[in-house]
Amino acid sequence: MIKIYNSLTSQIEEFVPLKPGEVTMYVCGPTVYNHSHIGNSRPVVFFDVVSRFFNYLGYKVKYVSNFTDIDDKIIARAKEENISEEEVSEKYIEAFLQLRKQLNCLPHYKNPRVTENINQIIDFIDVLIKKDGAYISDGDVYFKVDKINEYGVLSGQSLDNLIHNLETNTHIDKKQNPLDFVLWKKTTEGRRWQSPWSEGRPGWHTECVVMINEIFGGKIDIHGGGVDLKFPHHDNEIAQSICAHNHKIANYWMHNGRMDYSGEKMSKSLGNVVWTKDILKDYPYQAFRLLILNTPYRQPLNFTFDLLKQSTAEYEKISRAYIGLFRKLELTYGIRDFETDITFPDLQMLKDEFIKEMSNDFNTPNALTVIQKIVKLANTLTRNNDNVSYMLETLKLFKELLGVLGIEVEVDFLTLEERTIVERWQNLRKNKQFEEADRLRKEIIKRGIII
Numbered sequence: 001m002i003k004i005y006n007s008l009t010s011q012i013e014e015f016v017p018l019k020p021g022e023v024t025m026y027v028c029g030p031t032v033y034n035h036s037h038i039g040n041s042r043p044v045v046f047f048d049v050v051s052r053f054f055n056y057l058g059y060k061v062k063y064v065s066n067f068t069d070i071d072d073k074i075i076a077r078a079k080e081e082n083i084s085e086e087e088v089s090e091k092y093i094e095a096f097l098q099l100r101k102q103l104n105c106l107p108h109y110k111n112p113r114v115t116e117n118i119n120q121i122i123d124f125i126d127v128l129i130k131k132d133g134a135y136i137s138d139g140d141v142y143f144k145v146d147k148i149n150e151y152g153v154l155s156g157q158s159l160d161n162l163i164h165n166l167e168t169n170t171h172i173d174k175k176q177n178p179l180d181f182v183l184w185k186k187t188t189e190g191r192r193w194q195s196p197w198s199e200g201r202p203g204w205h206t207e208c209v210v211m212i213n214e215i216f217g218g219k220i221d222i223h224g225g226g227v228d229l230k231f232p233h234h235d236n237e238i239a240q241s242i243c244a245h246n247h248k249i250a251n252y253w254m255h256n257g258r259m260d261y262s263g264e265k266m267s268k269s270l271g272n273v274v275w276t277k278d279i280l281k282d283y284p285y286q287a288f289r290l291l292i293l294n295t296p297y298r299q300p301l302n303f304t305f306d307l308l309k310q311s312t313a314e315y316e317k318i319s320r321a322y323i324g325l326f327r328k329l330e331l332t333y334g335i336r337d338f339e340t341d342i343t344f345p346d347l348q349m350l351k352d353e354f355i356k357e358m359s360n361d362f363n364t365p366n367a368l369t370v371i372q373k374i375v376k377l378a379n380t381l382t383r384n385n386d387n388v389s390y391m392l393e394t395l396k397l398f399k400e401l402l403g404v405l406g407i408e409v410e411v412d413f414l415t416l417e418e419r420t421i422v423e424r425w426q427n428l429r430k431n432k433q434f435e436e437a438d439r440l441r442k443e444i445i446k447r448g449i450i451i
Helices: 038-056 072-081 084-100 118-130 204-216 226-247 278-281 285-293 306-332 345-359 364-383 388-404 418-430 434-446
Strands: 003-005 011-014 022-026 060-067 136-137 140-143 182-185 199-203 220-224 248-254 259-261 301-303
Touching: 003 248, 022 038, 022 204, 038 060, 038 084, 038 248, 038 278, 038 285, 038 301, 038 388, 060 204, 072 084, 072 226, 118 136, 118 140, 118 182, 118 204, 118 226, 118 306, 140 226, 182 220, 182 226, 199 248, 204 220, 204 226, 220 226, 259 364, 278 285, 285 301, 285 306, 285 364, 301 306, 301 345, 306 364, 306 388, 306 418, 345 364, 345 388, 345 418, 364 388, 418 434
Parallel strands: 022 060, 022 220, 220 248, 259 301
Antiparallel strands: 003 011, 136 140, 140 182, 182 199
């Protein structure tokens, strides 16, 4: 039984999918006007792990994340770089997809773009107008917040508190209620489309509602994103969905905590950001994933380079333990096929413990504690154990559970020539011919052989 903290109800709930054996999940994707910083990458890593865990348990997962390729920031970047908005979007979509590969994330089921759904968005806005949930004001279209009794249900804020939100200060003279938000924006700037109300482009909060409905055809299991999206974005999504479809889009809403840099909120506009692409030039992606997964996902995470170095050291310990056992099975017993079932009761207990922790609202820090137990076991087996089946099953479990966390230890089988060199090095060490062993060790390192 999987338990999830549901942001909509503010409590832990048993996960019951809409369709047995299937999981439908949508996570708000990037506005593609710049590279992703480490804070942007936290939901990318975390929800990839959520998807992997459901896959591991045998669910068929349809995980969708969008690209917002219409935005004022894209227009500004196009002017800054003296290229078209389309070129800006393509450039940063490609950069984001490449970054996901570098972070070892699984491909999404779909990556819809706003520009591919303009007609559907216009049709949806028309539905809201006909249901008296929206109104036209000088070519703009606004959603009627007064139409929804439950407005703000996700963030749990009262209308009095919401009235002070920054968004209410824009175009207030055009609105019936200061909280009303734009669905269609009349404009002569940037990419724009013809609609029944004006030439313009859609508002941000309408996009995801439409794309979710287009892809999934109704309510989904999980809607996710960063905690900063609760209000206004996700509250506004819910309001539109209640008005148009009479449901709150998803049964479970999940929000990861913010990632700060050295105690300060990161902001691209302020320039105090750490780009994920730069991190991955100097540190292994596995270390970055460990840094994120070592903190419960709903808690804030304060990034420091000291913390990243600690995570790198942690990964190196994991890697050494894995490779040590891998090489013992390969070199001592000549095994080159590590596929096996888990039959030993103590290994099954470790697997069950891992699943139990992950099933408890994706408790990745406790799941990593199980990984550390396997690290110790692997090191012990590498030093002194001759039970080949037990070693083989331990390595299989090691790889399996790391895979759920999106971590792969990069090691290949040795060629005949490489195996001969390594065996010579091992014999030299065994015979205490350390000077010659050191010389051969340098040759092994030079060849890039991992032992």
